[in-house]
Amino acid sequence: MGRALIVFGERKVNMEDITSNDIILLRKLCKKLKGRDAELLDDIICGRLCAKDIQRVCEIIDDEYLMKGVEKNYSPNEYGRELESLLNKVNAPRLS
Numbered sequence: 001m002g003r004a005l006i007v008f009g010e011r012k013v014n015m016e017d018i019t020s021n022d023i024i025l026l027r028k029l030c031k032k033l034k035g036r037d038a039e040l041l042d043d044i045i046c047g048r049l050c051a052k053d054i055q056r057v058c059e060i061i062d063d064e065y066l067m068k069g070v071e072k073n074y075s076p077n078e079y080g081r082e083l084e085s086l087l088n089k090v091n092a093p094r095l096s
Contacts, residue, residue, distance in 0.1 A: 017089050017092075018090075021082075022085075022089065023044075026040075026057075027041055029060055033060070040056065040057055054090060055094075057090050058091050061083055061090065062087070065080055065083045068080075069083045069084075
């Protein structure tokens with residue numbers, strides 16, 4: 001990926017941390033969505049996420065994790081670990 005930055009307040013996240021596999025996963029998640037949510041992928045790729053958008057992307061990832069990312073014993077499966085990694089990258093501006 002390029003070196004786009006997401007600006008969150010005074011914090012910036014280097015989007016080169018988002019891998020091509022992350023983009024594929026985000027594309028898959030956003031494909032299921034409608035309206036403004038469906039446009040979030042483009043905003044992520046271009047580094048145009050505001051705080052509200054970051055929160056919404058995190059909610060989308062969380063929803064998918066709860067539906068398909070855990071085993072019966074509530075431990076993450078492989079897909080869940082991918083979602084956790086993606087969530088950490090997307091959510092980084094709010095945590096620093």
